[in-house]
Amino acid sequence: MSLLKDAYTLYIRDMLIFKKNWKTSIARSLIFPLTLILLLGNLGTSASHIPIAVVNYASSPSAMAFISQLNSLNTLTVAAITTQQNAMQLLSNGDVSSVVVVPSTFGKPGSSIVLYTDYSSPITSQEADAAIDQVAEQFGAMTNIHSTGAGVSVSTNYVYGAASNYKTFLVAGIVIMVAAFGSMWSGGFTLITDRQLGNLKAFMATPIHRLSILLGKMAYGISQSMINGLLALAIGLLYGCSIAAGPVGIIPIIWFAFLSALGFSGIATALGARINKIEVYSLIGMAITLPLWILSGAFLPTSTLPKFMQPFSIYNPMTYAVNAVRDVMLKGVLPMATLVYYSILLIGFALATIALSLVLFKNVSPV
Amino acid sequence: MKENAIEISHLTKKFGDFTAVNDISLNIEKGEIFGLLGPNGAGKSTTINMILGLIPPTSGKILVEGKDVAKQANETKQDIGLVMQETIVEPELTAEQNLRLFGRLYHMSEEEIDKKIDFLLDLAGLTAFRKAYAGTFSGGMKRRLETVKSLIHDPKILVLDEPTTGLDVQNRTKVWELIKKINKEQGVTILMTTQYLEEADEVCNRIAIIDHGKIIALGTPTELKHSISKGDIIEIATNRQQLEEVAKIVKKTLGEEPRISGDKVSVSVSTDAVKKMEKIMNALNASRIQVHGISMHEPTLDDVFLKLTGASLRDATTENVQSSRAMLMRRR
Numbered sequence: 001m002s003l004l005k006d007a008y009t010l011y012i013r014d015m016l017i018f019k020k021n022w023k024t025s026i027a028r029s030l031i032f033p034l035t036l037i038l039l040l041g042n043l044g045t046s047a048s049h050i051p052i053a054v055v056n057y058a059s060s061p062s063a064m065a066f067i068s069q070l071n072s073l074n075t076l077t078v079a080a081i082t083t084q085q086n087a088m089q090l091l092s093n094g095d096v097s098s099v100v101v102v103p104s105t106f107g108k109p110g111s112s113i114v115l116y117t118d119y120s121s122p123i124t125s126q127e128a129d130a131a132i133d134q135v136a137e138q139f140g141a142m143t144n145i146h147s148t149g150a151g152v153s154v155s156t157n158y159v160y161g162a163a164s165n166y167k168t169f170l171v172a173g174i175v176i177m178v179a180a181f182g183s184m185w186s187g188g189f190t191l192i193t194d195r196q197l198g199n200l201k202a203f204m205a206t207p208i209h210r211l212s213i214l215l216g217k218m219a220y221g222i223s224q225s226m227i228n229g230l231l232a233l234a235i236g237l238l239y240g241c242s243i244a245a246g247p248v249g250i251i252p253i254i255w256f257a258f259l260s261a262l263g264f265s266g267i268a269t270a271l272g273a274r275i276n277k278i279e280v281y282s283l284i285g286m287a288i289t290l291p292l293w294i295l296s297g298a299f300l301p302t303s304t305l306p307k308f309m310q311p312f313s314i315y316n317p318m319t320y321a322v323n324a325v326r327d328v329m330l331k332g333v334l335p336m337a338t339l340v341y342y343s344i345l346l347i348g349f350a351l352a353t354i355a356l357s358l359v360l361f362k363n364v365s366p367v
Numbered sequence: 368m369k370e371n372a373i374e375i376s377h378l379t380k381k382f383g384d385f386t387a388v389n390d391i392s393l394n395i396e397k398g399e400i401f402g403l404l405g406p407n408g409a410g411k412s413t414t415i416n417m418i419l420g421l422i423p424p425t426s427g428k429i430l431v432e433g434k435d436v437a438k439q440a441n442e443t444k445q446d447i448g449l450v451m452q453e454t455i456v457e458p459e460l461t462a463e464q465n466l467r468l469f470g471r472l473y474h475m476s477e478e479e480i481d482k483k484i485d486f487l488l489d490l491a492g493l494t495a496f497r498k499a500y501a502g503t504f505s506g507g508m509k510r511r512l513e514t515v516k517s518l519i520h521d522p523k524i525l526v527l528d529e530p531t532t533g534l535d536v537q538n539r540t541k542v543w544e545l546i547k548k549i550n551k552e553q554g555v556t557i558l559m560t561t562q563y564l565e566e567a568d569e570v571c572n573r574i575a576i577i578d579h580g581k582i583i584a585l586g587t588p589t590e591l592k593h594s595i596s597k598g599d600i601i602e603i604a605t606n607r608q609q610l611e612e613v614a615k616i617v618k619k620t621l622g623e624e625p626r627i628s629g630d631k632v633s634v635s636v637s638t639d640a641v642k643k644m645e646k647i648m649n650a651l652n653a654s655r656i657q658v659h660g661i662s663m664h665e666p667t668l669d670d671v672f673l674k675l676t677g678a679s680l681r682d683a684t685t686e687n688v689q690s691s692r693a694m695l696m697r698r699r
Contacts, residue, residue, distance in 0.1 A: 002474065009471040017459040020500070198455040205419045205449045206472040207441040366421045367412075 003215070006208040010216030014190060015223065026231070029182070029224075033174050033232035037239055040299070041167040049077045050128040053087040053096045056080065058106035066102065066139050075131040091118055097128045171236030172326040173298025179229030179257035180264045180292075180318060184285050187221020188268030195276055201366040214361045217272070218265040218354075225261030226254070244332030252328050252339065256321045259346035263317060264289075266353025273360040276367075296322045317349035371430075372397045372524050372556035373418060378427035380413050380580075387413040389580035390427070397523075400550055400557040402571035404564070404668070406676055410580040411560050415526055418558070420444055432523055445473065448517030448555075452529035456512050458502030462493055465501055466516055473520035480519070487515040491545065507538030514545055518555075525549065527559035531566065539563070543570055564668035574668070578676045592666045595674045596635035600666050601644050603632045603651075604659040613656060620650045628673060630659075635666070 018025055054067050071078040079096065081087040087099045101114040113136055117125045191213075194200045203213055233253065243249040267288065275281045295302070295309060296318035305313055313319050320342040327334045373395040380388040388410040395401045405411045416422045418429055420440040429436040431443040456465045463484055470480035488494045491511040501509060510530070517525060530546065531539040543566065549555050561567050567574060568588045576584040576591070584591055605613050613632045617625045621643055625634040636643050644663055651658060 006472060009468065013457070013460070013464075013468050016464060017457065020459040198451045199457070201416075201421065202449060202451060202455055202469075203472065204421050205444060205447070206469065207444040207474065208472050366416065 003209050003212050006212035007215035007219065010203065010213060011219040011223075014216065014220040018220075018224070026227075029178070029228045029231050030235070033178050033228070033235050036174055037167070037171055037232070037235055041170055041236075041239060048074050050075060050098075050124055050131075051077050051079065051096045052098045052100060052128055052132070053079050053081045053090050054100045054102065055082070055084045055087045056102045057104040058102050059104075060106060062139065063102050063106040066106070066135065069135050069138070070100070070132065073131055073135070076128060088116065091116060094118065097125050098132065100132055167239065168236070168241040168329050169326060170299065171233070171239075171241045172329045173296065173322045175229050175232045175236070175253065176257060176260050176318060176321045176325055177293050177296070177298050178232045179225040180260040180321075181289055182225030182228040183218075183221035183261045183264035184268045184289055186224035186268075187217045187265050188272035188281060188285070189278070190220065191217050191269060191272030192276060192278055192281055195365070195367065196278075198367075200364075204366045210361065210364060211358070213364075214269055214273075214357060217269050218262075218357075221265040221268055222258065222261045225264070226257060229257040229261070230254075241329065243329050245328045245334070246332070249328040249332070252334055253325050256324045256342070256346070259343065259350060260318060260321045263346060263350040263353050266350060266355075266357045270353060270357035270360050273357065273364045276365065292316055292318050295319070298322055317346055320345050370397045371395060372399075372432060373558065374428075374430040375414075375418075376428050378414065378417065378429060379425045380410075380417060380422070381425045386580050388417070388424075391577070391580070391582055393575060393582060393585070395524075395556060395558055396573075397556055398550070398554055399572040400546075400559070400570055402567040402574040403558065403560045403577060404567060404574060404672065405560075405577035409578045409676075411577055412528070413580075414577070415528060415558075415560070419447060419449060419526065445520060446523045448520065448522035448525045450514050450517045450525065450527040450530050452532055456501040456504075456509050456516065458500065461498050461500055462488060462504075462512055463497050465512060466519055469516055470519045475520060483519055483521075487518060490518075490548075491515040505538075506534055507541055510534060510538065510542055511545060514542060514549075518549065518553075522555065524556045524558060527557065527561075529560055529562060531561065531563060539566070546570070564672060568668050576672065576675055583675050584671065588668060591668065591671045595671050596637065596666045598635065598637040599640040599663050600670055601634050601636060601640065601647065601661070601663050603647070603661045604630055605632070605656070606630065606659070609656055609658075612654070613651065613658065616650050616654055616656070617647055620646050626673070633670075635670075 052070075054070065056063055056067060067078065067080070070076055079090075081090065081099075084099070084101055087096070087101075090096045091099050097118055099116040101116070103113065106113065113132075115129060115132060117129055191200070194203075200213070204210060233250075237243075243253070245252075268285075271281055271284060275284070291312075295305070295313040295316045297305075297313060298318075302310065302313040302319060324334060324339065324342045327338070371394045373393075375391055375393040378388055378391045378393075379386065391410075391414065403411050403414065413422070417424050418431065418436065420436045420443055423437065432446045434442050434446070436443045456462075457468075460468070466484045466487060467480055470483060475483070484497075485494075488497055491508075491514065493508060493512060493515075496504065496508070501512060504512065514527075514530065525546075527546065531542050534542065546557060546559075547570065550557050559567075559571070571588060573585070573587055574591060575582050584594065586594070603613055603617070607630055610627050610630070610632060614625045614627055617623070617632060617634050621634060621636065623634050623636065625632050640663055644661065648661060
């Protein structure tokens, strides 16, 4: 098959160029996932030394133990304040994130601590409250006191059950999205620069089928995607994410990253076949990829999207790729039926975009 | 009768309502160096793209080495080598990699490619730079590599689109030497476009001038030059305010209709050029008109071009080429 052989020749050419500039190329691939994972991955997880104020009305040893336990946490920095009024002043000034009031009845049955929280900075306060709640529960277990009585407002509104997993939640989304976008920003992009520099014309003047140019570009885009996706996954794992399904989970992750890349390589080459300005390509590329990204639930669960957007996320093929990887990384199980169903959806998406690309590539302009 | 490398008959290309190429018929003989000249948008590139099989004609037929481009594009493409206007050797690939890429695209075996690479690098004087990245080459080296790259598959015809644009005089000379060598030693037919008319004059066996999609002149450089004037051309440079007045005086003195372009008034004279120039000078002196200079020369292709198309080729193209070059530099 000379079609495939020519496609391979052109693919090798792009990869040689990539190899020549591999340092900058890899650095460029790293920046995006690195920034997102380091910045956003920290949300609600690794905050430390959140200032809180404690007003202690009890003089019992258990109250003292409770406060010193709070103080020993890395998450919190505890300031002992004598009156509730002063403490509330600190809270309203924003000097502390929460105020814990330990009642004089602390340690006796039926008593409860009271927690006042500044929710204008929700992620920090959730973090602090979660820590306080945990310590209070420990004490409840030890001394038979239920600390979750009236007045304790502790948020337990976490995605997938535990706050520390947001990092993994996010990484799953980012792996898929950088894989999908890798195709957009390499395969289609180089198609346009090749046209601008005259390479496309030179290729088309040789006796190769023009579809081999398309296949070569798609293969190059997918390679870049997989490199980007695996780098993002590696960053995530180094940064403390885990794959609940174990090392074997890498296989479905790569599979779904590949399917996403395949679909987007179709979009990229379809755009590149008809657009000859980088600026226009970038604009349209952004307009397509950014909404798909947000709507796929890569940052936040799709259930948190406004109601009118929900259908968009259902018809967004990326949603399924992100869900699949998230199931593998967070839950550790991806039933075969789900895997097949998601795969079929994504393959269908890829076939549609590739068909579009084939049609547009028939009359691809050499200049 | 000589055999033809390329036969074009009644070739027309329309883009919507716009007719880029309008019923062109042209034969390019085997072994000749043929120049296709014309202002921007005249239809040169469209014609070449159709010869290369990159875009289909609206009507008409092109035969390359006797084969129909519309029906046997894969065969005709094997017969043609293309040297592009912009230097398109890939800067991130080595000289060898650049050549190998195209050897493979022309479906040559690796052994053939290896042999050919040695030969071509030698021909271009780049053997020492085999493993060097083309990005480190000077403009002239890049263009030489690009030129020999187009020979990798032993084409019978070489199509050169502005092969020396953007090169300095020394490098232009080297590229022309290479092209002439290829033509002479390997019998490769050359079809080229250029904006350097003096080069076309020197290099080309025959020239066609194309404007508004039609061939308006065809012949050897000498034939073309003699077609506009058997004798010489007198040129008077003056300031713009006086152009009309100078033209009037010239007409009154010689009875010939002068042409005005830029800040010059020029007139063709068939005989007694020196005497006629003297007459003009006297007439100008009598009218107390100050001129910057007055000169006399044999007609050049520039004069032919000016007369036939009403525009100087250099003026029309240089600006455009430079701006597109600058744009590409930015993107790279």
